[in-house]
Amino acid sequence: MTVGIGVTGATGRMGQEVIAAVADHDDCEVAFAVNREPDGEAVDGVEIEPAAEFDSLVVERDPTVVIDFTGPESALGYAEACVDADVAFVTGTTGFDDDQLESLEAAADEIPLLHAPNFARGVQALVNVVGEAVRNLPGYDVELVETHHNGKRDAPSGTANRLLDEIEANGEFTERTHGREGDQPREGPEIGVHALRAGDVTGEHEILLAGNHEEVRLTHRAEDRGVFAAGAVDAAVWIAGQKAGRYDFTDVIGQ
Ligand SMILES: NC(=O)C1=CN([C@@H]2O[C@H](COP(=O)(O)OP(=O)(O)OC[C@H]3O[C@@H](n4cnc5c(N)ncnc54)[C@H](OP(=O)(O)O)[C@@H]3O)[C@@H](O)[C@H]2O)C=CC1
Ligand SMILES: O=C(O)C1=N[C@H](C(=O)O)C[C@H](O)C1
Numbered sequence: 430m431t432v433g434i435g436v437t438g439a440t441g442r443m444g445q446e447v448i449a450a451v452a453d454h455d456d457c458e459v460a461f462a463v464n465r466e467p468d469g470e471a472v473d474g475v476e477i478e479p480a481a482e483f484d485s486l487v488v489e490r491d492p493t494v495v496i497d498f499t500g501p502e503s504a505l506g507y508a509e510a511c512v513d514a515d516v517a518f519v520t521g522t523t524g525f526d527d528d529q530l531e532s533l534e535a536a537a538d539e540i541p542l543l544h545a546p547n548f549a550r551g552v553q554a555l556v557n558v559v560g561e562a563v564r565n566l567p568g569y570d571v572e573l574v575e576t577h578h579n580g581k582r583d584a585p586s587g588t589a590n591r592l593l594d595e596i597e598a599n600g601e602f603t604e605r606t607h608g609r610e611g612d613q614p615r616e617g618p619e620i621g622v623h624a625l626r627a628g629d630v631t632g633e634h635e636i637l638l639a640g641n642h643e644e645v646r647l648t649h650r651a652e653d654r655g656v657f658a659a660g661a662v663d664a665a666v667w668i669a670g671q672k673a674g675r676y677d678f679t680d681v682i683g684q
């Protein structure tokens with residue numbers, strides 16, 4: 430069965446990668462691709478249609494799944510339209526606030542929905558090991574540094590927030606300190622969080638654990654955005670056969 434995919438944010442950094450990743454996948458095809466004010470553009474030979482027509486396209490072209498990498502407000506709007514059309518929704522968009530996340534997750538009562546802040550398999554491995562490292566090194570200081578391109582809007586990154594949840598899970602760390610300035614020595618239960626924005630860095634996350642005259646650094650570096658797009662397309666193919674519910678990238682890759 431060929432999985433028809435609707436792509437949002439199609440001329441964005443990730444949207445273009447998703448169109449390329451769908452073309453590379455034997456079991457998928459682009460059902461439609463939208464962006465705000467497309468102006469007759471095409472990406473890899475796929476015509477880009479106006480985002481204002483999403484609600485009708487998602488009914489008329491009848492995709493199995495929509496893949497979204499846009500922004501929190503638009504992602505929520507697209508998810509709601511997918512609920513109305515009974516189409517599965519995979520989103521890698523980050524930067525949702527708590528209310529927005531709650532609304533997004535409500536859509537999972539009606540359709541299969543997968544939200545992942547990072548579709549790189551290596552990041553999921555990092556999420557798995559970071560909690561173990563913190564548990565193995567009680568009393569060590571923990572700091573997180575993430576680096577992204579200068580066009581990224583949200584900070585810290587969605588991946589950083591996911592890693593921080595994992596670091597905090599055993600209760601030793603209870604506060605996040607976002608950068609430091611002036612007379613601000615480190616306090617016991619804090620995790621320092623530092624977001625760097627420069628050039629076209631694809632995405633790097635490093636957790637530093639230091640104490641006992643030693644340090645451990647756990648680092649993931651994405652070398653190409655195609656890795657995120659390929660993961661999202663794998664997620665779309667996987668979710669095509671699922672019933673309504675909230676899914677995670679771990680469900681797709683079995684970690
Ligand atoms: N989960 C993962 O693995 C990854 C997640 N991301 C996340 O994906 C998202 C997009 O990243 P990226 O592609 O770099 O961003 P870009 O800014 O390059 O692209 C965003 C796209 O979404 C469109 N868009 C933004 N807001 C709206 C809106 N309100 N209505 C309709 N369209 C909208 C933009 O349209 P326009 O051109 O008109 O502005 C643009 O085409 C971010 O949240 C980012 O953090 C990124 C990489 C990997
Ligand atoms: O905006 C990006 O580029 C990325 N965003 C995601 C995030 O916020 O974690 C994933 C990846 O790091 C790239």
